[in-house]
Amino acid sequence: MPQVRNPILPGFNPDPSILRVGDDYYIATSTFEWYPGVQIHHSKDLANWKLITRPLTRKAQLDMRGDPDSCGVWAPCLTHDGKKFWLVYTDVKRKDGSFKDTHNYIVSAPAIEGPWSDPVYANSSGFDPSLFHDDDGRKWYVNMLWDHRRRPQLFEGIVLQEFDPKLGKLIGSRKNIFTGTELALVEGPLLYKRNGYYYLLTAEGGTGYDHAVTLARSKNIWGPYELHPQKYIITSKDHPHNALQRAGHGDIVDTPDGKTYIVHLTGRPVGQRRRCVLGRETAIQEAYWADDDWLYVKNGPVPSLFVDVPGTPDESDYxxxxxxxxxxxxxxxxxxxxxxxxxxxxxxxxxxxxxxxxxxxxxxxxxxxxxxxxxxxxxxxxxxxxxxxxxxxxxxxxxxxxxxxxxxxxxxxxxxxxxxxxxxxxxxxxxxxxxxxxxxxxxxxxxxxxxxxxxxxxxxxxxxxxxxxxxxxxxxxxxxxxxxxxxxxxxxxxxxxxxxxxxxxxxxxxxxxxxxxxxxxxxxxxxxxxxxxxxxxxxx
CATH class of the missing domain: 2.60.120.200 (Jelly Rolls)
Incomplete structure (x- = not known):
């Protein structure tokens, strides 16, 4: 099988959300204060990626005038419910200090190129929201919860609430379903369902050199969620000399032939002061489901520089x-x-x-x-x-x-x-x-x-x-x-x-x-x- 060298999206392309619709793969990444909002790349083979669109293109969807540096669009989540595309995103108006003003929105489109709808406002209680489409037709909204009273970390946990697309709002009760591990700073939640389990993928440890991807599961969407035997399925935190550092904030995708991959955030520091001039980038890892119904990263949890993928990379455009x-x-x-x-x-x-x-x-x-x-x-x-x-x-x-x-x-x-x-x-x-x-x-x-x-x-x-x-x-x-x-x-x-x-x-x-x-x-x-x-x- 051919190999790709990480990162697959070099340069500023953080917080990847990956999706497959038929034979097409899409990755959405954060754009922060840069307009238009959200980058979406397309691939047929997981090896070769092309920027095809930025969906948040008009004032009704996004106006970031006054947003401080590194605010704006955080951690988009791109999904498809079998009929249309959904995109969930945060527009952060303040992030420094104890308070965060994080407005979360949902847009949809019949095709990846659009037209994308005007946004539905969801909430402002935290950031990194995602949308999970359950097999019974219900839609669930997941985001981290911010508590300005908590010290020292302010991250209260991951909350779940139902979203009604007809009413265009969140409905029913809201519950904190996961408070994370001792690594703390739990965020970036994504839900999946497989073999009767709900799997909750989160990012922990902040977005620096202690970053990690955490996996937990439950038979009930409301929990309780048990931790993966490895706890962190991707991380570079204990391997400072690995080529890929700051590994965390991931998303899972399956190929048509049943293989599983995880895309994740990474950084490549240079110099003795270990500075990431290219910012946070997107890498990919091969994974597999073991007999215990847990997902493991091949050769993980430390991310690999070279990874087997279906396609052969062509770097001529790069x-x-x-x-x-x-x-x-x-x-x-x-x-x-x-x-x-x-x-x-x-x-x-x-x-x-x-x-x-x-x-x-x-x-x-x-x-x-x-x-x-x-x-x-x-x-x-x-x-x-x-x-x-x-x-x-x-x-x-x-x-x-x-x-x-x-x-x-x-x-x-x-x-x-x-x-x-x-x-x-x-x-x-x-x-x-x-x-x-x-x-x-x-x-x-x-x-x-x-x-x-x-x-x-x-x-x-x-x-x-x-x-x-x-x-x-x-x-x-x-x-x-x-x-x-x-x-x-x-x-x-x-x-x-x-x-x-x-x-x-x-x-x-x-x-x-x-x-x-x-x-x-x-x-x-x-x-x-x-x-x-x-x-x-x-x-x-």
């Missing part, structure tokens, strides 16, 4: 350069931050260029013009060509490697207070809790008042970042500023304590006008070129 132009709109690979009104931050042009409309600062939680794609390789080159005519230092546009408001690198075309154009690097370099720019800046480079500017960034090994530029008509790139520590754009430097930063690094183009005059920057293209690296999926 390594191919991507040059994004905009004559047909924004390419599917690209996202923006928070707003359901992308027409306020950009417009595409018939000549293939993109016009960015200057809005708020690059640190804004409300409305900023930033169009970007995921970093999916430890080493890559990216570049763009921008035509921008700023009036002063409060107008700037350029090329950014971005994680959140606390950590980004930004090569900007801006102007001095006298109106003369210059090239200036802005970086926050993990200045939590203040979100200040790191000063003093590298010396600005004077620019001609007219002409396009080519901006380039080279990242190597997830550890080194170097900006370069060229004036219009020049072929040779010239370095700008020092070589920076690229590992800053990582979960571990995301401005929050452990278990608090959840996304991943992006590279893209942005424009800000802090004068409120909507200054426009014209972007010819955005290019992303993977560079093969021993840290990556490339075998040397």
């Amino acid at each position: 390594w191919s350069p991507k040059r994004y132009t905009f004559e047909s709109g924004l390419p599917l690979d690209l996202q923006w931050l928070r707003t359901p009104e992308p027409e306020r931050i950009s417009r595409t042009n018939k000549d293939g260029s993109l016009t960015l409309i200057g809005r708020e600062s690059i640190g804004s939680w409300f409305e900023q013009s930033l169009i970007a794609r995921r970093q999916q390789h430890f080493s890559f080159d990216a570049e763009t060509v921008i035509d921008f005519h700023p009036e002063d230092q409060r107008q700037y546009a350029g090329l950014t490697v971005y994680y959140c408001r606390y950590n980004f690198f930004y090569l900007t075309i801006t102007a001095h207070s006298d109106g003369k154009r210059e090239l200036l690097i802005l970086t926050s370099e993990a200045s939590f809790p203040h979100s200040n720019l790191n000063t003093p800046f590298a010396a600005p480079i004077p620019l001609p008042q007219e002409g396009k500017i080519r901006l380039h960034v080279a990242v190597r090994g997830g550890l080194k970042l170097q900006f370069s530029y060229a004036l219009e008509g020049e072929k040779e790139l010239k370095k700008v500023g020092p070589a920076y520590d690229a590992s800053i754009v990582s979960d571990e430097c995301g401005g929050h304590p452990e278990h608090g930063s959840f996304t991943g690094s992006f590279v893209g183009v942005g424009c800000s006008d802090l004068n409120g005059l909507e200054a426009e920057a014209r972007v010819d293209y955005l290019e992303y070129k993977p560079v093969k690296d021993v840290l990556d999926r490339y075998e040397v």
Whole structure:
């Protein structure tokens, strides 16, 4: 049987929910503050995956303006009841401190491409909700319960309640059916039914290096639930040198020929400080049902780097350069931050260029013009060509490697207070809790008042970042500023304590006008070129 190398969804693709409908497999992953909401990948063979849609595309479904970093869409659950698709998701409005404002919604669609319905509001009592379709036709809603009074962990357990699709609301009593293990932080609940047992799969230990997948079962959906003999069926917590770390938050799928697989969250730290610059990714493991009616991961519970799957992986697309132009709109690979009104931050042009409309600062939680794609390789080159005519230092546009408001690198075309154009690097370099720019800046480079500017960034090994530029008509790139520590754009430097930063690094183009005059920057293209690296999926 052919093998795939993990992760199967590299780069920021956390909290996977997997589903098979006929011969088609789908994985939904979290998108947090990036719009549109929820990524859905498709595969026919579990080896080759293609991004096909993001279903939460309009204001009625999702408006994240004001959502803090690493809030927004958490842990979607994608299911099918034999007639249509269902998607359950959380829009988190606050996560830090004792209180969490976590609004949970349910949408449905006749096909994976949509049209997806307006949302039904479920509750706000916790996060990571899922929907289980029982064989008697009833639907059950499962989510973790948050209790702001509890110390030190605030996670009260997993609660169950019936959902009535005709009434469009939760009905009947609600019960806490599982409080987790001593690993704590129980979340990510999913229910399955097999051979008369209800199986409850949960995530525990937070989303850091103690993460794990826990399995329990009961003959009654209301419990009590007994723990798996291994307790944790996937975890890297006791194996710090394993290639796949932070393993947890999983989901189970069966193939048409009866094999069983689990997809799960993972991370691949780099450097001595063990920073996950690609964020949390999706991996897959082969599993099997033993004679005791318990599910075991093959060669587990430690996740394997190489896994037998039905299909043969083709990585040609993974390594191919991507040059994004905009004559047909924004390419599917690209996202923006928070707003359901992308027409306020950009417009595409018939000549293939993109016009960015200057809005708020690059640190804004409300409305900023930033169009970007995921970093999916430890080493890559990216570049763009921008035509921008700023009036002063409060107008700037350029090329950014971005994680959140606390950590980004930004090569900007801006102007001095006298109106003369210059090239200036802005970086926050993990200045939590203040979100200040790191000063003093590298010396600005004077620019001609007219002409396009080519901006380039080279990242190597997830550890080194170097900006370069060229004036219009020049072929040779010239370095700008020092070589920076690229590992800053990582979960571990995301401005929050452990278990608090959840996304991943992006590279893209942005424009800000802090004068409120909507200054426009014209972007010819955005290019992303993977560079093969021993840290990556490339075998040397």
